[in-house]
Amino acid sequence: MEFLxxxxxxxxxxxxxIIGGAHRNETVQVSGMVHAKRPVGGGLTxxxxxxxxxxxxxxxxxxxxVSKVPEESAVVVTGRLREELRAPGGxxxxxxxxxxxxxxxxxxxxxxxxxxxxxxxDTELGLRPVVLRHLRxxxxxxxxxxxxxxxxDYLRDQGFxxxxxxxxxxxxxxxxxxxxRLDYFGRKAFLAQSPQFYKQTMVGVYERVFELAxxxxxxxxxTARHLNEYTSMDFEMGFINSFEDVMxxxxxxxxxxxxxxxxxxxxxxxxxxxxxxxxxAVPCIRFDEAKRLAAERYGYSIRDPYDLEPExxxxxxxxxxEVWESDFVFVTHYPSKKxxxxxxxxxxxxxxxxxxxxxxxxxxxxxxxxxIHDYRAQVxxxxxxxxxxxxxxxxxxxxxxxxxxxxGLGIGLERLTMQLCGLDNVRYACLFPRDLSRLEP
Amino acid sequence: MEFLxxxxxxxxxxxxxIIGGAHRNETVQVSGMVHAKRPVGGGLTxxxxxxxxxxxxxxxxxxxxVSKVPEESAVVVTGRLREELRAPGGxxxxxxxxxxxxxxxxxxxxxxxxxxxxxxxDTELGLRPVVLRHLRxxxxxxxxxxxxxxxxDYLRDQGFxxxxxxxxxxxxxxxxxxxxRLDYFGRKAFLAQSPQFYKQTMVGVYERVFELAxxxxxxxxxTARHLNEYTSMDFEMGFINSFEDVMxxxxxxxxxxxxxxxxxxxxxxxxxxxxxxxxxAVPCIRFDEAKRLAAERYGYSIRDPYDLEPExxxxxxxxxxEVWESDFVFVTHYPSKKxxxxxxxxxxxxxxxxxxxxxxxxxxxxxxxxxIHDYRAQVxxxxxxxxxxxxxxxxxxxxxxxxxxxxGLGIGLERLTMQLCGLDNVRYACLFPRDLSRLEP
Numbered sequence: 108m109e110f111l112x113x114x115x116x117x118x119x120x121x122x123x124x125i126i127g128g129a130h131r132n133e134t135v136q137v138s139g140m141v142h143a144k145r146p147v148g149g150g151l152t153x154x155x156x157x158x159x160x161x162x163x164x165x166x167x168x169x170x171x172x173v174s175k176v177p178e179e180s181a182v183v184v185t186g187r188l189r190e191e192l193r194a195p196g197g198x199x200x201x202x203x204x205x206x207x208x209x210x211x212x213x214x215x216x217x218x219x220x221x222x223x224x225x226x227x228x229d230t231e232l233g234l235r236p237v238v239l240r241h242l243r244x245x246x247x248x249x250x251x252x253x254x255x256x257x258x259x260d261y262l263r264d265q266g267f268x269x270x271x272x273x274x275x276x277x278x279x280x281x282x283x284x285x286x287x288r289l290d291y292f293g294r295k296a297f298l299a300q301s302p303q304f305y306k307q308t309m310v311g312v313y314e315r316v317f318e319l320a321x322x323x324x325x326x327x328x329x330t331a332r333h334l335n336e337y338t339s340m341d342f343e344m345g346f347i348n349s350f351e352d353v354m355x356x357x358x359x360x361x362x363x364x365x366x367x368x369x370x371x372x373x374x375x376x377x378x379x380x381x382x383x384x385x386x387x388a389v390p391c392i393r394f395d396e397a398k399r400l401a402a403e404r405y406g407y408s409i410r411d412p413y414d415l416e417p418e419x420x421x422x423x424x425x426x427x428x429e430v431w432e433s434d435f436v437f438v439t440h441y442p443s444k445k446x447x448x449x450x451x452x453x454x455x456x457x458x459x460x461x462x463x464x465x466x467x468x469x470x471x472x473x474x475x476x477x478x479i480h481d482y483r484a485q486v487x488x489x490x491x492x493x494x495x496x497x498x499x500x501x502x503x504x505x506x507x508x509x510x511x512x513x514x515g516l517g518i519g520l521e522r523l524t525m526q527l528c529g530l531d532n533v534r535y536a537c538l539f540p541r542d543l544s545r546l547e548p
Numbered sequence: 549m550e551f552l553x554x555x556x557x558x559x560x561x562x563x564x565x566i567i568g569g570a571h572r573n574e575t576v577q578v579s580g581m582v583h584a585k586r587p588v589g590g591g592l593t594x595x596x597x598x599x600x601x602x603x604x605x606x607x608x609x610x611x612x613x614v615s616k617v618p619e620e621s622a623v624v625v626t627g628r629l630r631e632e633l634r635a636p637g638g639x640x641x642x643x644x645x646x647x648x649x650x651x652x653x654x655x656x657x658x659x660x661x662x663x664x665x666x667x668x669x670d671t672e673l674g675l676r677p678v679v680l681r682h683l684r685x686x687x688x689x690x691x692x693x694x695x696x697x698x699x700x701d702y703l704r705d706q707g708f709x710x711x712x713x714x715x716x717x718x719x720x721x722x723x724x725x726x727x728x729r730l731d732y733f734g735r736k737a738f739l740a741q742s743p744q745f746y747k748q749t750m751v752g753v754y755e756r757v758f759e760l761a762x763x764x765x766x767x768x769x770x771t772a773r774h775l776n777e778y779t780s781m782d783f784e785m786g787f788i789n790s791f792e793d794v795m796x797x798x799x800x801x802x803x804x805x806x807x808x809x810x811x812x813x814x815x816x817x818x819x820x821x822x823x824x825x826x827x828x829a830v831p832c833i834r835f836d837e838a839k840r841l842a843a844e845r846y847g848y849s850i851r852d853p854y855d856l857e858p859e860x861x862x863x864x865x866x867x868x869x870e871v872w873e874s875d876f877v878f879v880t881h882y883p884s885k886k887x888x889x890x891x892x893x894x895x896x897x898x899x900x901x902x903x904x905x906x907x908x909x910x911x912x913x914x915x916x917x918x919x920i921h922d923y924r925a926q927v928x929x930x931x932x933x934x935x936x937x938x939x940x941x942x943x944x945x946x947x948x949x950x951x952x953x954x955x956g957l958g959i960g961l962e963r964l965t966m967q968l969c970g971l972d973n974v975r976y977a978c979l980f981p982r983d984l985s986r987l988e989p
Contacts, residue, residue, distance in 0.1 A: 108830035111792070111878065114706065114802040119787070121707065138787045140752070140950065159707050159755040168580065179950030181921075208787070211950035212923035236945040239753045252710045259700075265555065266600050268564065269693045271779045271961070273980050274715070274762050275728075275739075277988045287716075289730040289739070292768070296987055298716075298730070306981060308989075310678045311581070314600040321715050321761065327733070346560070346579045346622065346649070351552070359554040388551035428894045437552065480622075482653035501989030504677040509620030509652030520712070535591065539746060540716050546737055547718040548749070548942030 119183065122160045126196045130188050137163060137200060138183045138208070140240075141176060143220035155195075156184065156188035156201075156222065157240070159283060161374065163192035166200045167383070179215060179240075181208040196403075207241040217241075228532060235539055235548050248538060251524045253372045255319055257364035258340045259519070265356065267315040267342060272305035274298060274321065278498060285326045298323035301517055305451065306343040307478055310513045317342040319520070329543045331532040332417070332470060333501035334521060336541040343515030350451075350461045350477040353514040354391065354437050358472060361386040379528050384467075390427055390475075391437040394459070401426045413442045415464070415471075424469025439463040448492055449485065451477040451514075461514075467526045475516025482506040559886040560624065563601045563860065567637045571629050579624045579649070580609065581681075582617060584661035595638075595643075597625065598660065598681070602815065605635035608643045620656060620681075622649040658682075669973060670714060676980055677989050687816035689979060692965040694761055694813045698805035699959070703975060706797065708756040708783060712740060713746035715739060726767045728798045739764035742958055744890065746920055747784040749946040751954045758783040760961070770984045772973040773858070773911060775962060776984040784956030791892075791902040795954040798906060798914060802876070804825040820969050825908075827877035831868055832878040835900070842867045843897050852885045856905070856912075865910025870886075880904040882917075889933055890926065892955075902955075905969040908967045916957025923947040 119136045135508040139156030139317065146152045150169040165184050167173050169496045183206040191199035209328040217224055217235055219241050222232065231238050276299045279286045280414060287298040291309060302318050308315040347353060365383050368376060376383065392400070394415075401422040402409050411414065415423070415438070427436035440459040443452050450460040452521075462476025479485040485506050486496045496503060523535040539548055560577045580597030587593045591610040595617075597605045606625050608614045617623060625879050632640035642770040658665055660681050665672065670681050679685060700710065707823070717740045720727040721949040728739040740746055750757040763780040788794060806824050817824065833841070842863040843850050850972060851857065856864070856879070868877035881900040884893050891901040903917025926947050927937045937944060966976040975981040 108872065109832045111795050111799045111832055112829050113803055114793075114796050138952075140755075140952065149924050159709070181950065181952035208953055209950060213946045215949055234945070235950045236749045237752070237940055239750070240753070245753060248711065251710065251712075255710060255712075256700075259697075263697070268600070268690065269695075269696060270979060271692075271762070272688070273982055275764065275777050275982055275987070287732070289728055289729055291728070291987055292766075292984055294987060308677045309680070309979070310743055311678070312686060319984075323714070323716065325733075336716050352555075354552050357553050358552045362554055388553050391550045391552055429549065433552075438783070460988055480650050488849070489552060501677055504675070504989070507653045508656055508678045509622065511581065511622035512649055513580070533733075538711060538750075541714055541716055543733055546732055546735060 122158050122163060122196065125163070125188060125198055129281060131190060131198070132187060134185065134187050134203065135200070136183055136185050137165075138181070139163065141178050141180045141182055142240075143457075144173065144176070144178050154184070156182070156200075162195045162242070164199040165202050166189065166199055167205070171202045171205055173205060176205060177211060177214065178205055179211040179218070182206060183208065184214050196259075223517075228534065232534060232540065232545060233548070239538065243378060246378045247524065247528050247536060249372055249375045249532070250368065250379070250381070250528055251520060253368050253375075254339075254364055254520060254523055254527075255340065257367045258319060258360055259317070260367075261318045261360045261363040262315070262342055265315065266318045267344070267363040268309075268313040269305065269470050270313075270316045270318050271320070272299075272302045272309075272318060274323070278304075278502075285324050287323050287325045300324055301339060302500040303339050303447075303517075304499075306341055306515060307449070307510070307513065308502065310343050311505045311508070311510050314345040314511070315342070316503070322517075327543065328415075330535075332522065332525075334533055334537055334540055334542060337537065338520040340518040340520055341515065343513060345511040345513040347512055347514050349432065349479065350439075350463065350514045351391075351476070353475050353477070353516055354389075354463060354465075357475070357516060357518070361389070381528060384527075386435060388433070389435045389437060389465075390431040390433050391439060391463075393440045394438050394442070395440070397423045397426075397436070397438050413445050420466055420471055421469035424466050427466070428468075436466050436467050438466060439464050446476070448489055448494060449478050450489075451479050465516075467523065470522060470526055471523045472526065473516050473518045475514065477514035479510070480506065480510040480512050551925060562567065563604060563637065566629060566639055567958050568602070572639070573630060574629060575626065575628050575644065576641070577624055577626050578606075579622070581622045582619050582623055583681075585614065585617070594600050595623075595625070597623070597641075603683070605632065605640040606643050607640055608683075610645070610798070612643045612646055615730045617646060617648055617659070618652060618655065620652040625651065633717075653846075655753055669975065673975060673981065673986060676988070680979065683691070684819060687819045688921060688965065688969050688971070688977060690813055690816045691809065691820070691822070691969055692961060692977065694809050694816075695805055695961060695964055695968075696779075696781065698808045699760060700758070701803055701808075702798075702801045702804040703758045703783055704758065706800070708758045708785070709748070709750075709754040710918040711750050711754075711757045711759050712761070713740075713743045713750075713759060717763070717963060718727050719745075719943075721799050726765050728764050728766045741765055742780060743782050744888075745943040746954060747782055748890070748951070748954065749943065751784050751786040752951050753757060753947045755786040755952070756783070763958075768984065771858075772975075773963065775974055775978055775981055775983060778978065779961040780962075781959040782956065784954060786952040787956050788918065788953055791880075791904065791916070791955045792832075794916050794918070794957055795830075795904060795906075798916070798959070799827060799830050799955060802830070825968075826873075826878060827984065830876045830878060830906075831872040831874050832880060832904075834881045835879050835883070836881070838864045838867075838877075838879050854886050861907055861912055862910035867906050868907070869909075877907050879907060887917070889929055890919050890955050906959075910966055913963045913965060913967065914957050914959045916955065918953070918955035921947065921951040921953050
């Protein structure tokens, strides 16, 4: 009988074991993918090994034959580590032997080692499985990891419980036609547009809950900021005094995320040239006021008083930057008729809701607000909108049996990543995007 | 202009602020749901406040009228904290005033304050939105949170990167008929049965990746261990020496998870009476050997030499408990014809694969193994199975352009939760389960 007792220490070193000076002048083993291979004359060849946390330069002399080791081979190099200030990390591996674990069957369709790829979006997305090996691409999704991690860690620290709610549902939360339909053992079902109903229900259970999971929107427009499947970071919190508590919680998350980015993702921040926004104080302005201020300052007239067009979001973002020196701005009190049935109307003026969007560098990245917690008020609002409360029986069960005042939000992870990394299309911030024409890779 | 600067300190206390003796004999504010209300005579009423981390007992005398405060009201109680060893947490709040934030519209359909609910599975699942308010139910999903958290934290510490891969896909990873179909803007699409293709692809990018996300299986059987939508904890790691590395990594995760459960979820462990398994050494036995040993010991004959029936899994689990004193057992080398096309066959005997299942108390909770990394070998195995490699072009792109030797696994979060908590149906380990007949709540 054999027993497994956890991970054994391996002989092979990772970059974190090497950078900083440990093992200098020792003979070591390092595994990795051959990211780049370049003969430099005098019988010498430079290999750059791609490891999970960066690159390591290897120098191969004539005794180490790499003529049959193409780029994107998986190798284990044995050699001596020596200081080399011109190499990445200030260290290089002088190869004494190389073992090839696997070889590619074809050369790469794009020059992964180059600083810039210079392929168009369509080409890139078709080749995503290999284009992602580019260091810049890797950094984008490391930044994305940081954001999700910061979201969960911050909220857990604030007393939230993580939940997992179904994505196959019998009714959509957002209404409208942008919902995917599927056959569920002969019954009509949908893909969840958001975890809205479930997270509100769970406020009655844990008071504070969050979920990070895919959501699905069958929107038929093809823009640079829409995906048909994206990752939504949702939370919902009970016993709020006002929807301002929700915005304060999001501000706290952003502060935590930017600190984590600075501390643990410095290499990716530097590679992408990310300007980390100051989130110590995020301005907060009413919807109609924001529209008016931006229109006045930039000299355009307001077309739709009930909605923010993308150009207006952009203008308000610019205003926030120029006037309040902030990359973020909360826009509050959206018109009731543009918000879903569960949004709480402002008792001081029921044409508006106690809701908000968060704009980041001129793009909406969050929608949130206070929800109706009272059963009768929720039923009344549904009926006023011509909805049948019977269609939402299991959702309304939570209200019927008591919910505290509560509110929450949903953050689009890809949009947040896109704006932070300065990408011009949200598809660049999604590993394998789904849009009107794209179902693979 | 207003600016949001993060979470403000609130006056209201949480249980963690109270338990241990702080604020004793002070006048404080505490919010919560009225979990139970019980008149105890002499004009006194006991309220149990349900807070996110437990219960707080409140004593209301005649001056604090709670006659119109039914159970499941949301309240803020002002009062004085005093030591009371018979109350949960050793402290009670002597109410001086109560503010009602919301009231339910109907009484609860089940007696949430009782220690046991005594309702059948069907009734319970129909009433899930409110049944989950029961403290035992809350504990089950806190344990589930712990497992997901341990998975992510352990793997990140081991150099894995978190990824998010699409759930709407153009081809299924597991093949077969148990796949949900949907219409994607006029094209045929499917719901992902696993992130298999994508996580293998991402091994070429980050070397080690993980994902915790929903997967969908249109299986038409209704058993106590199947869900049609569940949460899969997946990882995939490159540069393995053998599939034993994958099992060692899982063992490490289990060790971390059990430690975290013991340290931070003690209240839930105690409430559910969880016996935390010893995972310091997990036995590992070949498929055919495991079948033979269990059949011999428990005196039955093997019906299907190529598969493990649920009764056999149970018997092997019992064997592991009795002979090796382990709640877990790795069963290795499953027959090739029962494993998917991407499984690597054992070079020493290609009828078997370098794969494994992990059984926990007699139930399969994990499937994993080494994958084929060589492009030609993968194409050859597909063709031998009558599959057309052209249908898997974007998946094979990763192999064509080089992948290191790698392997990985998928863990069913609900099954792991079920076995750990000693539940007899996996539906109890899923907040809002999806099965043949259940599409809501």
